[in-house]
Amino acid sequence: MVEQNATGEATHFAYDERGWMHKRTNARGQETHYRYDAVGQLIEQKDEVSTVRREYDTDGNLVTVQEEGAGTKHREYDLLGRVTACTDSYGNTIRYRYDENSQLTQTQLIYPDGKVVQYTYDVAGQLTEVKDWAGRRTTYTYDENGRLIKTVRPNGTIEHRSYDAAGQMLRLWDQNRQGVMLQKFSYVYNELGQVVQEEEKQYTYDALKRLVSGEWPGGRVWYSYDKGGNVTGIGTVETAPKKAMGYGKDNRLSHVNEQPVEMDADGNLLVWTENEQTHTYAYDARNRLVRTGQAHYTYDAEFVRTSMTWKGKTTRYVVDQEAVFSRVLMELGEDGSPKAYYVYGQGLIGREDAQGNYLSYHMDMRGSTTMLSDWSGRVTDRYSYGVYGELEQHDGTISQPFCYNGRDGVMTDPNGLYYMRARYYHPGLKRFLNRDILPGDVTEGQTFNRFAYVNGDPVGFIDPLGLAGLGTDDCPKRNKKSRKRFNFDKARKEGIKKIEEKYGGVIEDVTNRRTTLNPKDIKFMQSTISNQTGDYTVLNNANTFSKNPSKILELNPIRVWQDGTGNIWTLDHRRLGASRLAKLDEIPVQWASKAEVYKEAWKFSTEVEGKSVVLLLGKDLSQTIR
CATH class of the missing domain: 3.90.1530 (Conserved hypothetical protein from pyrococcus furiosus pfu- 392566-001, ParB domain)
Known part of the structure; x- marks a missing residue:
């Protein structure tokens, strides 16, 4: 079997007599070989990176993943097939505790060093309280339709939300414990459920539902697109684009401001230049970014990022993979010592550093961090973003990775890239560095552009997995129905x-x-x-x-x-x-x-x-x- 793209590069697949794929050759000519057990479970994968071996229990649960040169991951399960422990390739073990009757009334997440986060749910299965190891509590209140309307943070700050009859968020505002307003957002929608006004910002869209302009007091930005959904121009006045981009077949970036761009046969961005600064990228045989500039990345066999080295200093990550969206629980130094802990409820809610200092996260509708507040409720840091996610301003001194879409685990790297699990997003280019692994949807023509970010609507959609645009938790999808994460x-x-x-x-x-x-x-x-x-x-x-x-x-x-x-x-x-x-x-x-x-x-x-x-x-x- 052969999969050929518009530029002629082909990926080849070979199958055995049982119909199971035993070899895949990518467009760069790199081979991956697969072996299965008698019931069709993948037990070995071998490519230029390494050999990965998998073991299963009698119920078919994946127990062990061993990668040559990268360590072993191990999982334990209870009789209901739920993960009770997961040990990563560094030897860090995360433990999970459920109640005896599988009732969603109380569960526990136990960090590798024994810190416990306890989750409490109501009879409808809605998360009502998160209590961490220091007794810090975050509580949630919902309306009769199950929509989140109030969040009380450990430092006493409160987030409020209100909605219209269609479930579209109308207002989001934060107050401190004295009732002083910390931030506020209001939203207006068009008949398609797209945000056309956000406080003082005004947005317009074209017939294909792509954002074409954003305007606010003292500022304006516009975007132009080709038929494939690629951003071709970005400007602040109609006649003078400050960035122009061109594309070849298969929606591949060909030039930026007349400077040529290099991409490999698999569609990975290799080299591009802007303002006399050249950016280079290197990938492994699994199309994972491993190096760019002064940043180096490592991953485990399940494509989870395990470390980042920036300017010679390495940070390791302890990642909970059993959540709907994988989440970083701890940042460790190269010697394994804790640098920071992260606490989650309805997304990311708090951070504790190695000295025990705790900060609460404040977000906008898209889950982007807009503020950090300390234990007293004082705002320590503020963040603001461009329409396509560019970090435009950070007032404060805290260095932490969860900025744009940070609520859902998107990580902002020091080089400006956004790590969205499956791949990296470049906010300056308004696209991903490499192709989506998922094909397009015939009902949404713009999805066939496998480099585009959220089909051209970064106001109403996010992509925390790097796979497909999702409506924000309370932002309606284009069918005017609000998206609610499946529990x-x-x-x-x-x-x-x-x-x-x-x-x-x-x-x-x-x-x-x-x-x-x-x-x-x-x-x-x-x-x-x-x-x-x-x-x-x-x-x-x-x-x-x-x-x-x-x-x-x-x-x-x-x-x-x-x-x-x-x-x-x-x-x-x-x-x-x-x-x-x-x-x-x-x-x-x-x-x-x-x-x-x-x-x-x-x-x-x-x-x-x-x-x-x-x-x-x-x-x-x-x-x-x-």
Whole structure:
């Protein structure tokens, strides 16, 4: 199989007789080799960087990841498949504690040196309190629709939020414990749910929903785009762009202010020049940035950044990977000594330095840090940003990495790059340094530009994962519905309760057997599924199975389980959906363990007893699979 881009560079994939990829050759000619165990679990990956080996327990949980020259990561699990401990490649262990009944009333996060952060939830699964090792408490209050309206920080400062009937944030303001206003924001939206006014700033957009101008008292900036969504010009007056950029095929940057740009065959930015200053970048065979200027970066086998060296000084990171967004819990010196601790609740809330000094974070709607305040509530630092995230001003002396979109873990490096987990964003170029690993969405043409930042709307969208634009927690998406982060723990709790109370639990005497079943005899746990996952779609698979039913034998068996009332359910909804659409009479299945079912119990959302599932096709189109 070959994937070829618009410039002609090709990535080659080779598969074995089981349909499992055993070799990938990137456009630079670098090979990666893969090995699997008997059930299709990846156990070895070998490339020019190193060899990575993986081990699993009997429930299929990833237990060990060992990388030559980079150490070993280890995870421990409970009977419900929840991670209870994770040890990183430096030997730092993060521990997780849940209550006995899997009820989301109280959980604990234990840092490597024993510091404990305790989380308390209400009966609806909403986080209501965070208490750290020093007894510092952050509390949250929600309205009847589950929207956050009040946050009380440990130093007594309070954040308030208000919304309109559509769930769009209207106001956000902070006060100290005496009631003095520290900051305030108000928001006005257009009919598409885009922010057109933010305090004194005015924003305008083009027909493709891209930001074209921002204006405020004493200032103005405008942006121009090509058809592919690339920023071609940036200026402050209509006739004099202060930066002009050009592009070649596949949306690759070709020049900046008439200075040529170099990119490699994989689409990684290598060299560009501005104001007689040349910027260079180096990547490994996994397309990870490893060096630029005086910055050097290291990563573990799971692509988590583990250290940054800046001007010869190294900072190591202790990262909690089990959260929805991975988060840095500690910064360590090269000798392993703590430099800073970070506390999280509804995003980042506080920082304690090595001397025990604690600072609270204050954010705007996009989760960008606007202020830091000390234990007395006094503001120590203030931050302001350009429309596309440029750090324009920092008043204060605190050096810390969580600035633009810092609430959600985006890190600001000393060189001005923003680390967004999967890759780095350059606010000056208004684009990422390399291509998105995800393909575009046919329902959103601008997403086919795999370098563009949030499809040209940095006012209403963020991208903390470096993969796709997300609506801010309370900023509506373009369909005018507010985006609410999915609470996996709450959904898993509710799913387990439904399985046990309504369906009599999971029958385990059939665990791990392989057999065949008629897909019509298998129920759907989920109420909806998306058509596309990675490079595959349910409809394309259904078409393939319909033409050649034996093709399903090339895939892993569909995982199923039986409840106490005799119903059989699936954990693999897209393949079951494709099998139903193809009208197959028989498909290979493997019975899942109880731990495996409870681990994925968050999927149990069916409202029709599993008889059907709604296939989401995009642009408000859907199809019911029965």
